Amino acid sequence: MKKLTALFLTLCMLFTMLTVVTASAAGVEDLPEDWKTNVIKATPEMYPDTDMSKPYTVKIYQVGDKPVDWDKIQNAINEQLAPFNTSIDTVFMSWADVSTMYSLNLAGGADIDLIFTAPWEYMFTEAAKGSFFEMDADFIAKYMPLANKYQPKESWDETRINGKNIAVPCGRMAPEGRLVAIRTDLAEKYGIGELKNWDDFESYLLTIAEKETPESGILAFGGQENNTAFWELWYTNENWFDAYFTNNLRFSFAYDGKLPAAEDIKLAWETDLFRAFCKEMKKLADAGVWSRSALNETVNQWQSFGAGKSASIEWNATVFTYMKEVEKNEGVTTAAYDLFKEKGTLVTAEAYSNGDIAIAAGCANPERAAMVLDLLKFDTALNHTVVLGIEGDHYTIDENRVYTRTDNTPNYLPDGNSLSWATRNGDVEEAGVPEREKVVRDEWKRRMIANPLTAFIFDPSPVQANADAVDSIIGDYYGMLGLGLVDDPDATLDEMLAKCYAAGLQDIYDEFYRQYNEWVAAR
Amino acid sequence: MTASGRAVPKKKIRMTGDRIAVSIFGYIMIGLFALICLAPFYLILIASFTPENDMIRNGYPVLPGAFSTEAYALCLKNPMAILRAYGLTAGVTLVGTLLAVFLATMTGYVLSRRDFPWRNGFAFFFFFTTLFNGGLVPWFMLCVRYLGFKNQIYALVLPLMFSVWNMIIAKSFMAGIPAAIAESAKIEGANDFTIYVRLMLPLSKPLLATLALFSALAYWNDWYNCMLFITDDHLFNLQYYLQSMLGSAEAMRLVAEKSGMDLPAVPLEGMKMAMTVIATGPIVLLYPFLQRYFVKGLTIGAVKG
Numbered sequence: 001m002k003k004l005t006a007l008f009l010t011l012c013m014l015f016t017m018l019t020v021v022t023a024s025a026a027g028v029e030d031l032p033e034d035w036k037t038n039v040i041k042a043t044p045e046m047y048p049d050t051d052m053s054k055p056y057t058v059k060i061y062q063v064g065d066k067p068v069d070w071d072k073i074q075n076a077i078n079e080q081l082a083p084f085n086t087s088i089d090t091v092f093m094s095w096a097d098v099s100t101m102y103s104l105n106l107a108g109g110a111d112i113d114l115i116f117t118a119p120w121e122y123m124f125t126e127a128a129k130g131s132f133f134e135m136d137a138d139f140i141a142k143y144m145p146l147a148n149k150y151q152p153k154e155s156w157d158e159t160r161i162n163g164k165n166i167a168v169p170c171g172r173m174a175p176e177g178r179l180v181a182i183r184t185d186l187a188e189k190y191g192i193g194e195l196k197n198w199d200d201f202e203s204y205l206l207t208i209a210e211k212e213t214p215e216s217g218i219l220a221f222g223g224q225e226n227n228t229a230f231w232e233l234w235y236t237n238e239n240w241f242d243a244y245f246t247n248n249l250r251f252s253f254a255y256d257g258k259l260p261a262a263e264d265i266k267l268a269w270e271t272d273l274f275r276a277f278c279k280e281m282k283k284l285a286d287a288g289v290w291s292r293s294a295l296n297e298t299v300n301q302w303q304s305f306g307a308g309k310s311a312s313i314e315w316n317a318t319v320f321t322y323m324k325e326v327e328k329n330e331g332v333t334t335a336a337y338d339l340f341k342e343k344g345t346l347v348t349a350e351a352y353s354n355g356d357i358a359i360a361a362g363c364a365n366p367e368r369a370a371m372v373l374d375l376l377k378f379d380t381a382l383n384h385t386v387v388l389g390i391e392g393d394h395y396t397i398d399e400n401r402v403y404t405r406t407d408n409t410p411n412y413l414p415d416g417n418s419l420s421w422a423t424r425n426g427d428v429e430e431a432g433v434p435e436r437e438k439v440v441r442d443e444w445k446r447r448m449i450a451n452p453l454t455a456f457i458f459d460p461s462p463v464q465a466n467a468d469a470v471d472s473i474i475g476d477y478y479g480m481l482g483l484g485l486v487d488d489p490d491a492t493l494d495e496m497l498a499k500c501y502a503a504g505l506q507d508i509y510d511e512f513y514r515q516y517n518e519w520v521a522a523r
Numbered sequence: 524m525t526a527s528g529r530a531v532p533k534k535k536i537r538m539t540g541d542r543i544a545v546s547i548f549g550y551i552m553i554g555l556f557a558l559i560c561l562a563p564f565y566l567i568l569i570a571s572f573t574p575e576n577d578m579i580r581n582g583y584p585v586l587p588g589a590f591s592t593e594a595y596a597l598c599l600k601n602p603m604a605i606l607r608a609y610g611l612t613a614g615v616t617l618v619g620t621l622l623a624v625f626l627a628t629m630t631g632y633v634l635s636r637r638d639f640p641w642r643n644g645f646a647f648f649f650f651f652t653t654l655f656n657g658g659l660v661p662w663f664m665l666c667v668r669y670l671g672f673k674n675q676i677y678a679l680v681l682p683l684m685f686s687v688w689n690m691i692i693a694k695s696f697m698a699g700i701p702a703a704i705a706e707s708a709k710i711e712g713a714n715d716f717t718i719y720v721r722l723m724l725p726l727s728k729p730l731l732a733t734l735a736l737f738s739a740l741a742y743w744n745d746w747y748n749c750m751l752f753i754t755d756d757h758l759f760n761l762q763y764y765l766q767s768m769l770g771s772a773e774a775m776r777l778v779a780e781k782s783g784m785d786l787p788a789v790p791l792e793g794m795k796m797a798m799t800v801i802a803t804g805p806i807v808l809l810y811p812f813l814q815r816y817f818v819k820g821l822t823i824g825a826v827k828g
Contacts, residue, residue: 094767096770100750101750104660108660108667108668299579303579306576307575307576
């Protein structure tokens with residue numbers, strides 16, 4: 001009897017062990033390949049190397065202001081993280097303070113585990129200071145198994161420096177096209193039809209400046225600061241991409257389907273295209289398309305259009321927001337045009353690295369922080385909580401992952417905070433997008449292409465003094481040239497470039513080409 | 524008063540034509556100058572009640588036109604939050620001002636005493652900090668890591684509690700009080716602290732009022748320390764709360780642009796003006812009562828011949 005009991009107990013133990021092994025074996029590798037249509041449910045067993053024996057609160061620093069319902073969202077996230085013996089606590093650095101507080105919090109030893117970052121939000125400057133925890137492939141495989149499986153492979157290149165990743169990018173690539181929107185009530189008044197290219201748009205601007213502005217005071221375009229909007233149109237029209245862009249230092253190249261040779265990458269302001277652009281802007285400025293005091297204008301072009309002060313606007317799909325605003329006025333109608341549709345120019349894809357989460361170098365438990373990031377990105381329920389809010393309260397969703405807003409959506413806008421920008425995967429789509437907007441976005445997707453140089457990261461530190469000097473010089477001239485507020489664009493441009501070379505532009509070129517050639521060779 | 528004690532009758536100045544002309548001209552010029560000084564406040568007040576689109580289209584109005592209270596409605600959307608910020612700011616200002624005046628006068632008194640052996644050394648150390656400091660990052664690390672300032676109310680009080688400038692004013696003023704007063708009190712058996720509290724402070728009323736005004740202004744207007752050390756919105760002071768509201772409004776606009784939502788009716792320009800009125804209102808109303816002390820305070824620390 002004793003022997004039978006012992007045998008029975010042994011079999012029970014073996015069965016239990018096998019069950020545990022089987023459950024452990026139901027790990028990441030057993031998850032479906034297509035995470036966009038399947039529900040991914042993470043379990044603690046998928047993180048065998050992460051010590052979850054003690055509770056831990058992961059401190060997340062976000063940029064921007066706290067959404068009204070954030071506390072509810074955080075509580076919902078913490079409920080879902082309970083099986084992992086983990087919770088999150090979030091600090092928001094408001095837009096007004098982020099320029100001071102971002103670096104200060106990292107350098108000053110604030111208690112940070114995860115922090116939002118992006119190339120436009122100090123990612124590379126802080127990485128150079130060693131503010132971020134560097135993740136090698138082994139770390140990612142062990143502590144972020146879902147990201148290791150589902151994160152688009154090409155996205156890792158965008159945050160990799162010296163073989164290690166400084167941040168985890170978002171999982172979505174979206175088209176970043178350019179549109180112009182105009183007042184069609186005014187266009188009809190002067191017999192102007194659909195706009196198909198830059199010449200049509202120029203004709204509209206000149207007509208409004210000549211005939212409408214003297215009568216009603218409505219400007220053809222609310223130009224201000226440096227007229228980057230119009231440069232973006234010109235530049236897009238020629239399939240130009242950026243190789244490096246920080247403040248006023250912009251290295252660009254014309255994309256022809258392959259990686260450019262180093263010498264084909266130039267400072268954007270030194271190109272014939274920019275010279276022609278300056279002359280065109282002078283023509284528009286002299287015709288009164290924008291105010292002569294545009295350089296000091298504090299109201300931006302979008303506010304100007306939305307308030308009915310100007311008759312056109314240029315940017316990405318945000319133009320639709322301002323079109324709705326100005327259409328609230330009686331008699332006002334608008335339309336948006338893709339000036340490059342007929343020509344078929346390429347549409348740049350927003351880089352994956354446009355929104356990232358980094359683990360702070362001072363993080364006390366990077367393994368746990370990595371696990372939380374992994375869960376927020378790829379556990380379907382957690383990801384939808386971060387990106388969309390609480391189902392039934394902030395949104396409803398169908399089986400095709402098409403979501404609809406509710407009355408409470410304004411208290412937690414979809415994709416409305418920096419954590420959602422860094423964790424979105426593009427697996428959800430919004431219902432009820434206006435047809436005019438949908439048509440544009442679908443057309444962009446057709447022509448979308450990723451910038452082949454997104455993964456090239458130029459480090460200006462060997463020539464930092466030169467870069468700062470050249471950046472400052474360009475800043476002094478760019479506004480005037482972009483707005484055409486100079487007597488002689490050629491002479492002014494030559495003067496600016498002469499000063500740039502005197503400040504060491506050639507040294508910057510040499511360093512840039514050196515790093516670029518090394519990067520190309522390493523590929 | 525003559526040497527014999529009789530009052531001297533006031534001599535009446537005869538107003539000749541040229542004196543009248545000069546007086547009229549003076550009054551006109553000073554009146555114009557006063558209007559120029561008042562103009563910004565007037566413009567802010569008018570702009571705070573002007574609709575947003577009107578301001579974008581037509582700029583800041585000189586004469587009141589269309590009337591709108593939407594900026595104030597947005598600023599005061601959460602009245603409890605703004606009342607809490609007001610209360611916190613008033614409390615911090617009161618406590619901070621009392622401590623700041625106490626510290627400045629006590630330090631100033633000690634340094635004004637010629638029998639204090641190390642006064643030159645101490646004065647040098649105080650003065651040196653006005654010329655050089657460790658920088659923002661070391662200071663932030665000290666406050667956050669070692670002094671535990673994060674989300675603590677004393678983070679709003681301590682940094683502004685001691686001002687070297689106020690101490691120098693106090694030192695100069697108290698040096699002008701005759702030393703014989705302190706000496707005679709010492710002979711009577713008073714200790715240094717008793718002399719300071721019962722003799723020096725009562726004789727320094729103009730000084731106290733001046734230092735109180737300077738300190739109160741500094742505490743009332745402070746937003747920087749709140750930005751550095753406070754992330755809990757229950758501890759936001761008034762200036763930072765209003766600034767964060769403006770930041771939120773800007774963010775709402777940004778998010779609306781990104782998400783394609785209907786642009787919220789956020790009167791950004793009007794909000795800035797309304798916030799200015801809300802934040803400076805009490806100080807502007809209080810100022811006339813403390814004006815004479817401020818004028819006196821401009822010269823109170825001056826070296827007398």
